[in-house]
Structures are given as structure tokens and as C-alpha cells.
Amino acid sequence: MASLWKFILLIMESWFYLHAFSFYLYFSFRWAMYIYNQNFLLNNFRWCNIKLCPGANRLIKHLSLHNVPMALASNSQRTSIESKISYHQGWKKSFSAIIAGDEVVAPKPSPEM
Structure with a gap:
């Protein structure tokens, strides 16, 4: 019975880490795209004013x-x-x-x- 509880805890812990990692990937990608777009707009504005x-x-x-x-x-x-x-x-x-x-x-x- 103890090994069953260890297995359940392992599954729950793995599930948590999997979702935490997918959350990180999703928002880090969105943040990177936001920074890229802001930089692109700023650079185009600078170039147009040269x-x-x-x-x-x-x-x-x-x-x-x-x-x-x-x-x-x-x-x-x-x-x-x-x-x-x-x-x-x-x-x-x-x-x-x-x-x-x-x-x-x-x-x-x-x-x-």
C-alpha cells in the first residue's frame, strides 16, 4: 500500500512540474514576442526619423x-x-x-x- 501512495505522490508531483513548465514556456514565449514587437516598432520609428x-x-x-x-x-x-x-x-x-x-x-x- 505504501508503494501505491508513493506512486500517486510521484504522479501528482510530475503533474505539477509539467504544468509549471508548460506555464513557463507559454508565458516566456509570449513575453519574448512582446519584447520583439516593441523593439521592432521602436527601431522602425527611429529609422523613419533619420x-x-x-x-x-x-x-x-x-x-x-x-x-x-x-x-x-x-x-x-x-x-x-x-x-x-x-x-x-x-x-x-x-x-x-x-x-x-x-x-x-x-x-x-x-x-x-
Whole structure:
């Protein structure tokens, strides 16, 4: 009879640890995703407020006005690229192709990019 009680206690203890561990995994993952999303939003906000190089806006507008085809290749994710260039008026439609790092097999400096 004593071994039965030991077995029951072992099962109850295992059940507790299993649920405690699954609770930890669930909330640690959610916390990590929350931190990642906050960091992503903050970094995009910072990038959008960075000043352009002198003459960059004028160059993009001039090339676009004269129908010079332009492409943009970046190792950043597409969502990040689009949020950065959408801050500048008319830039998104100026590029005939935008290639993001998450859309290619081998990012820069690979020739594929």
C-alpha cells in the first residue's frame, strides 16, 4: 500500500512540474514576442526619423521624373523596408523593384541579391 501512495505522490508531483513548465514556456514565449514587437516598432520609428543624406531626395525625384528605372535591394525584411521608404513622399512608387532579405535564399553580398 505504501508503494501505491508513493506512486500517486510521484504522479501528482510530475503533474505539477509539467504544468509549471508548460506555464513557463507559454508565458516566456509570449513575453519574448512582446519584447520583439516593441523593439521592432521602436527601431522602425527611429529609422523613419533619420535625416536623409544631402541631395538624396532630390536625386530620387530627378531620376523618377526622367523615368530612370531604379531598384532597391536590402537585407532588411520587406515590412521594415516599406515602413522606412513610405515615410518619404513618393519613394515607394519610384522603385520598379524592391528586393528584401527575407525574400531571397542568400542575402547580400550574394550575387542573387
